[in-house]
Amino acid sequence: MRQITMAEAINEALREEMRKDPNIFILGEEIGLRGGAFTCTKGLMEEFPGRVLDTPISESAIAGAAYGAALTGTKAVAEFMFSDFSFIAMDQIINSAAKSRYMFGGQATIPVVFRMSSGSGRQQAAQHSQSLEVLYAHIPGLKVIMPSTPYDAKGLLKAAINDYNPVVFLEPRVLYFKKGEVPEQEYTIPIGKGDIKRSGEDVTVVATGVMVERSLAVAEKLAREGISVEVIDPRTIRPLDTELIVASVKKTGRLIVVHEAPRTYGMAGEIIALVMEQAFDYLNAPPQRVAGHDVPIPYNRNLERLAIPLEEDIEAVVRKSLK
Amino acid sequence: MDVTTSLSKEQLTKMYYDMWIIRNFEENLLDLYQKNLAYGGMHVSVGEEAIAVGACANLKREDTIVTSHRGHGHCIAKGADLKGMMAELLARKNGLCKGKGGSQHIVDMSVGVLGAQGIVGAGCGIAVGSALSFKIRGQKNVCVNFFGDGAANTGSFHESLNMAALYSLPVVFICENNGYAVSTSFARSTKIDKISVRAGSYGMPGVTIDGNNIFEVYKTVGEAVERARQGDGPTLIEAVTYRWYGHYVGDPCTYRPPGELERWKEKDPILFLEKYLLANKLCCQEEIDGLKAAAGKAIAEALDYALASPEPEPADLFTDVYFEK
Numbered sequence: 001m002r003q004i005t006m007a008e009a010i011n012e013a014l015r016e017e018m019r020k021d022p023n024i025f026i027l028g029e030e031i032g033l034r035g036g037a038f039t040c041t042k043g044l045m046e047e048f049p050g051r052v053l054d055t056p057i058s059e060s061a062i063a064g065a066a067y068g069a070a071l072t073g074t075k076a077v078a079e080f081m082f083s084d085f086s087f088i089a090m091d092q093i094i095n096s097a098a099k100s101r102y103m104f105g106g107q108a109t110i111p112v113v114f115r116m117s118s119g120s121g122r123q124q125a126a127q128h129s130q131s132l133e134v135l136y137a138h139i140p141g142l143k144v145i146m147p148s149t150p151y152d153a154k155g156l157l158k159a160a161i162n163d164y165n166p167v168v169f170l171e172p173r174v175l176y177f178k179k180g181e182v183p184e185q186e187y188t189i190p191i192g193k194g195d196i197k198r199s200g201e202d203v204t205v206v207a208t209g210v211m212v213e214r215s216l217a218v219a220e221k222l223a224r225e226g227i228s229v230e231v232i233d234p235r236t237i238r239p240l241d242t243e244l245i246v247a248s249v250k251k252t253g254r255l256i257v258v259h260e261a262p263r264t265y266g267m268a269g270e271i272i273a274l275v276m277e278q279a280f281d282y283l284n285a286p287p288q289r290v291a292g293h294d295v296p297i298p299y300n301r302n303l304e305r306l307a308i309p310l311e312e313d314i315e316a317v318v319r320k321s322l323k
Numbered sequence: 324m325d326v327t328t329s330l331s332k333e334q335l336t337k338m339y340y341d342m343w344i345i346r347n348f349e350e351n352l353l354d355l356y357q358k359n360l361a362y363g364g365m366h367v368s369v370g371e372e373a374i375a376v377g378a379c380a381n382l383k384r385e386d387t388i389v390t391s392h393r394g395h396g397h398c399i400a401k402g403a404d405l406k407g408m409m410a411e412l413l414a415r416k417n418g419l420c421k422g423k424g425g426s427q428h429i430v431d432m433s434v435g436v437l438g439a440q441g442i443v444g445a446g447c448g449i450a451v452g453s454a455l456s457f458k459i460r461g462q463k464n465v466c467v468n469f470f471g472d473g474a475a476n477t478g479s480f481h482e483s484l485n486m487a488a489l490y491s492l493p494v495v496f497i498c499e500n501n502g503y504a505v506s507t508s509f510a511r512s513t514k515i516d517k518i519s520v521r522a523g524s525y526g527m528p529g530v531t532i533d534g535n536n537i538f539e540v541y542k543t544v545g546e547a548v549e550r551a552r553q554g555d556g557p558t559l560i561e562a563v564t565y566r567w568y569g570h571y572v573g574d575p576c577t578y579r580p581p582g583e584l585e586r587w588k589e590k591d592p593i594l595f596l597e598k599y600l601l602a603n604k605l606c607c608q609e610e611i612d613g614l615k616a617a618a619g620k621a622i623a624e625a626l627d628y629a630l631a632s633p634e635p636e637p638a639d640l641f642t643d644v645y646f647e648k
């Protein structure tokens with residue numbers, strides 16, 4: 001199968017959906033003439049004149065406009081160069097987009113996607129490196145997606161654009177230019193469906209974003225010792241594919257959750273709680289968290305590297321749970 | 324307006340020297356970035372030095388500045404420790420922020436440098452807070468806020484200027500209009516020709532000046548600082564300039580029309596002052612060369628210091644998250 005990057009996969013998803021539906025427009029900083037800070041919107045302004053807006057540096061208005069357009073029937077995809085800048089837009093994303101269908105007693109549909117690059121790894125320091133998936137996943141009314149492969153990014157973005165609810169779509173920045181298999185023919189991936197990235201028998205590792213490839217590397221290494229690790233990427237953070245995770249833990253009896261975002265009040269806590277509620281009797285070891293440290297992301301590259309889980313951290317916890 | 328006569332030779336040569344310090348610092352940085360000794364997001368202000376130096380020449384040590392992602396020059400002009408800055412950019416333990424902040428978060432509280440900013444527009448609000456603090460504590464100090472033409476389109480700019488005017492706060496907003504926000508030209512982001520006209524809508528004076536003419540910068544900012552110090556409130560100054568290098572280190576700059584950079588290079592703010600110093604016989608060529616050499620030497624020393632500084636240790640990852648004790 002052909003290999004393309006995640007940035008190219010995102011570009012294809014936008015292009016295909018915009019070709020099908022003239023009612024979709026996209027807006028954000030640097031997305032038009034320049035084609036996006038990370039090339040995700042390259043060529044779209046030329047192909048869809050009037051439907052690709054290069055905005056001023058006005059995150060609050062970007063989110064407000066995207067929401068307002070969606071509220072009135074025009075599907076919007078807004079891009080935030082770094083998820084860190086979406087804080088400025090959070091009022092519109094959370095106070096407006098997330099709640100209006102409910103507040104309006106079902107009168108409105110909000111077909112809007114808020115795309116944003118996410119995570120650390122480029123020495124951009126504390127205001128350009130955060131992982132905010134849980135902040136958004138905490139809000140009823142929002143759907144939150146974080147793909148880890150080009151294939152998942154394309155299929156899920158297409159689903160998000162066609163969803164009539166506000167979706168926050170987090171793109172791990174260090175994965176933009178990594179290649180992966182993506183078929184030529186069209187497909188979508190349903191929101192809320194996780195994926196078994198590697199099946200195994202001894203322990204379940206649930207991982208998101210950059211942590212998926214790290215967990216897979218650990219699984220590969222341990223397989224040589226006869227340890228069989230199942231790696232699940234939920235892909236959608238909210239709604240979470242609880243069924244898939246619980247079924248896996250019932251099989252393996254062990255659970256480890258790995259994410260880049262800080263540990264405290266993180267996704268791992270939520271997933272472990274769900275498993276405790278639904279599969280407690282199947283557990284052979286206490287579930288474990290492997291997560292980012294509770295610190296802002298530092299500039300120095302050695303410290304930055306240590307701020308989030310490394311393969312050896314994941315490996316150590318997997319071994320511990322098997323003891 | 325002959326501001327020049329009010330400046331002593333000593334002041335003028337210090338301005339000249341400071342501009343060279345900034346330029347040398349940043350051109351060294353470009354080289355260090357190439358060598359992967361400095362990294363991450365790095366934005367240099369080469370070509371814009373007259374604004375930083377001309378503005379800060381009006382400030383006292385206890386006055387404050389808040390700058391943007393393009394803040395090295397402002398920090399230097401306000402007196403931030405050069406060695407500590409260089410070490411910070413090299414992500415060393417002896418850096419001003421212990422290697423944790425980097426270019427976009429440089430701070431030197433000891434000289435009133437309240438910090439660079441990774442979030443465009445955020446500085447405007449912080450400057451209002453610093454000015455409010457002066458006012459509440461009855462201090463006759465001033466905060467100067469540097470930001471770009473792009474930042475002038477943020478909600479924070481609007482809210483901050485209105486509030487500063489409303490409370491008559493001692494703050495000077497200096498918008499460095501260098502024609503671009505990343506690759507987006509001023510005309511593609513803003514409907515009006517001059518950002519300074521917005522000042523009127525907030526009830527404060529606004530003026531557009533040549534940001535490459537250090538005398539004009541010095542005088543205009545000086546008046547605004549004086550006004551602020553006297554309790555007469557904020558001013559918005561738009562200083563028109565140009566960044567010679569790209570938005571970030573490595574930017575190919577394909578969005579610039581041909582010839583534009585060359586035209587602006589003819590308006591080099593450092594050369595402008597140099598010509599003035601020579602033409603008015605304030606300095607001879609040897610003195611000029613001496614100042615340049617001294618600036619080069621100071622940067623070389625800062626670099627030696629930075630290169631000799633240790634990297635942070637793994638345990639440093641966990642320090643300073645909270646104030647303790």
Ligand SMILES: Cc1ncc(C[n+]2csc(CCOP(=O)(O)OP(=O)(O)O)c2C)c(N)n1
Binds near residue numbers: 475
């Ligand atoms: C809130 C926010 N949005 C977007 C960015 C990304 N960004 C960094 S610098 C910049 C352009 C700023 O332009 P301007 O204010 O004119 O300053 P200049 O770079 O020209 O000095 C942008 C869009 C950011 N850092 N913060």
Ligand SMILES: [Mg+2]
Binds near residue numbers: 471472499502504
């Ligand atoms: Mg600018």
